Each structure stands twice: as structure tokens, then as C-alpha cells.
Amino acid sequence: MTVNDPINLTDPADAAALVPYLLGYHPYDRLVILALRQCRIHFIAAAPLTRDLASSCALIADKGPDQILLLGYGDDQPVTTAVDHTTAAFTDFGIPVLAAFRVHADRIWHLHCGEPDCHHDGTPFQPDSTVAAAYATYHGLTAATDVDALAARLDPVTGPERAALTDAYHRAARHLHQLLDDCTDQQITDTFHTLLDELLTETAHAYQSGRLTDDRAALLNILLGLGPLRDRAARHVHGDDLHLRTWTDLTRRATPDCVAGPATMLAVAALQAGQGALARLAVQRAHHADPGDPFLHTVAGWVRSGVHPDTVHHLLHD
Numbered sequence: 001m002t003v004n005d006p007i008n009l010t011d012p013a014d015a016a017a018l019v020p021y022l023l024g025y026h027p028y029d030r031l032v033i034l035a036l037r038q039c040r041i042h043f044i045a046a047a048p049l050t051r052d053l054a055s056s057c058a059l060i061a062d063k064g065p066d067q068i069l070l071l072g073y074g075d076d077q078p079v080t081t082a083v084d085h086t087t088a089a090f091t092d093f094g095i096p097v098l099a100a101f102r103v104h105a106d107r108i109w110h111l112h113c114g115e116p117d118c119h120h121d122g123t124p125f126q127p128d129s130t131v132a133a134a135y136a137t138y139h140g141l142t143a144a145t146d147v148d149a150l151a152a153r154l155d156p157v158t159g160p161e162r163a164a165l166t167d168a169y170h171r172a173a174r175h176l177h178q179l180l181d182d183c184t185d186q187q188i189t190d191t192f193h194t195l196l197d198e199l200l201t202e203t204a205h206a207y208q209s210g211r212l213t214d215d216r217a218a219l220l221n222i223l224l225g226l227g228p229l230r231d232r233a234a235r236h237v238h239g240d241d242l243h244l245r246t247w248t249d250l251t252r253r254a255t256p257d258c259v260a261g262p263a264t265m266l267a268v269a270a271l272q273a274g275q276g277a278l279a280r281l282a283v284q285r286a287h288h289a290d291p292g293d294p295f296l297h298t299v300a301g302w303v304r305s306g307v308h309p310d311t312v313h314h315l316l317h318d
Helices: 012-023 054-061 076-092 131-138 147-152 159-180 185-206 214-223 227-234 241-252 260-272 276-289 294-305 309-317
Strands: 030-037 040-048 067-073 097-104 107-110
Touching (some): 012 030, 012 097, 012 131, 040 054, 159 214, 185 214, 185 227, 227 260, 227 294, 241 260, 241 276, 260 276, 260 309
Parallel strands (some): 067 097
Antiparallel strands (some): 097 107
């Protein structure tokens, strides 16, 4: 994840408390890498403690940080091992690790520190009372309890709502068939473009106070099943909260064969919002449904490379 609004780091507890809000979830058994530039967070990444982070370190080094701060969330030995390996990797790139900390059970340890204030039994850590927690609350940032809980926010709707949506998708498919009956290829293209633009405008208004009806949501998601229309739709997607809510809802309401479109739009919105974990989860949902889509491959590349939100915005809207 890239951080849009740089935050000054003044205390290890602030950094540890802020991490869940920047990731979008509370990390467990993970090593979090904060890449700093001029003492400010420039980029953040997280990975399981057991993962080889050599490629991630190389990717982060390419972004030009001048220092690294490491925070391991979990038990002593796995965290220490991951910290040691990652420190060595960044040292090879000529980037110093400013400090490394372990966070576990409401305590924080300063690793490899010989100073008197580096307590062996850790320092009490109450994240809710930190300046970082206040900052996150002020900016409306939230954090899921863990990465699985974050993924669950994209789970398909079920029960009566799913049954009603299934009927809506059947109606939408019949409507499109009738609309395009006896049309030439050019007429079909023109009709699709007009209908998509109309639905996107309607969507922007609907989600300001509610959501699209089932019939209109089904029609939009069917259209987004067509690769060229995804490219067109992405130019209407931004990274504000409205777009995140919109495309999360439409992803959850999509049928399995139509989920790639709205999930790709959600990934595009999340990237522009600097929410890399959410973008990655959205790409995974889209890839499972349509692994061959060229635009999805492009978006997945942005996610893997940690492209800055401003760069994604310019690529889509300039």
C-alpha cells in the first residue's frame, strides 16, 4: 500500500497502532514493512512471517525509501527470524533499517536494542490511546479484525436477497437479448456504450443515499462481463469512499459468472484509495471468474508493483 497523506512518526507505539488502519486489517503472524522517506511513511507492505520477502524487499527498494521500519506481529522466534532476514536484504540494497519492533498481546518490544529503555519484557501497548488511533478515527479509517474478516466483506449475498438477484439477472439477460435483436455489430457496440454510460451515471446517484435496484445492478454487472466495457467503465471509477462502497456492494451482488467486472472496478477504486490489501482481494475474486481478461492483468500488475494511487489515477483519467 502507498500512503497518500504522509504521517510523521514520533513514537513506536504510534507506528504500531497506525499499521492496522493503513493495511485495512489487524495483522497477525505477519511482518509489516514501513518504507520511510524523510521520516515519513512512503509505502507499507505486509506478509506472513514464513514467507521469503526477498522479492518484496527488492520491489520496495525500487521506490526509493531512505530508511525502513519493521514491525513483526506474533511470537518471538518467528518475528525475530523474519526481521533478521529482512534486515539483511535491505542492508544489501544499501537501505538502513531504522528499528525493528515486535507487537504481541498488548505489548511492544524493541528488537536488537541494547539501550536501557528497551525492556526485555516489553512495554505496555494500548493502541486505542495513541495519537495514531485519533488520526485514524478523524480520517474515517477502519480496520477489519484480520485479513479473513477483510475478505469476508466481499462475500456474495445469500438467502432471499440472492434468490431475488438470480431472478433479476434472468430478466436483465432477456432485456438485453430483446434490445439487441436484429442489430448490426456497430449498433450493438453503440447500444452497449450508451447503456453502460447511462447505468454508471445512475449508479453514482443511487449510492449517494442507497443502492441500485436488483434489475439495474444485474444489467450493469452483465455489461461489465464484456472486457472492452470494463476498460470504459474504469475511467469512471475513483478512489473515494462512495466508489469503494459502490463496487463492494456490486461485487457482493454479482453472480459467479459476472463477478469479474465489478470486482475489477473495486480493485481500481481500492488502488486509487491506497488500499492495497482490498485491491489484492478484489483482483483475486475477479481472476477466479475471468483469468484471461487483459485489463484485469494490467490491474493485477499495478497491485503487485504497489503503484502509487496518483499514478493509477493518471493512467485511468488523463
